[in-house]
């Protein structure tokens with residue numbers, strides 16, 4: 001089941017800019033990369049570091065903690081098909097930015113909810129489609 005949440009006004013995030021929003025108790029970072037909008041969970045799949053201040057090189061985001069790189073277009077580490085970000089679809093509806101929270105993301109929330117030690121679980125590109133997308 002899909003749910004939509006308004007997260008701002010269309011056009012408020014300029015190219016090269018980013019914005020943090022809080023939805024259902026989770027932090028989500030919204031990027032504008034050359035006019036394309038991407039939204040990701042603000043938690044690195046490696047060890048949970050905040051990605052909101054990561055350096056962007058085109059659509060590739062570098063985690064500030066240990067330097068892993070993630071392609072915002074696919075959510076995956078470029079070329080390897082390894083770890084994967086949690087991504088959210090964003091669209092413009094009536095001049096508003098709307099985030100789509102779907103069942104898949106709800107499941108991923110549980111996956112990344114943490115292990116017995118309270119550390120975030122690593123998320124890998126699990127599906128065949130994701131692995132193919134990771135070969136960008």
Ligand code: FES
Pocket residue numbers: 044045046047048049063064065066067068
């Ligand atoms: S926490 Fe992001 S690369 Fe380690």
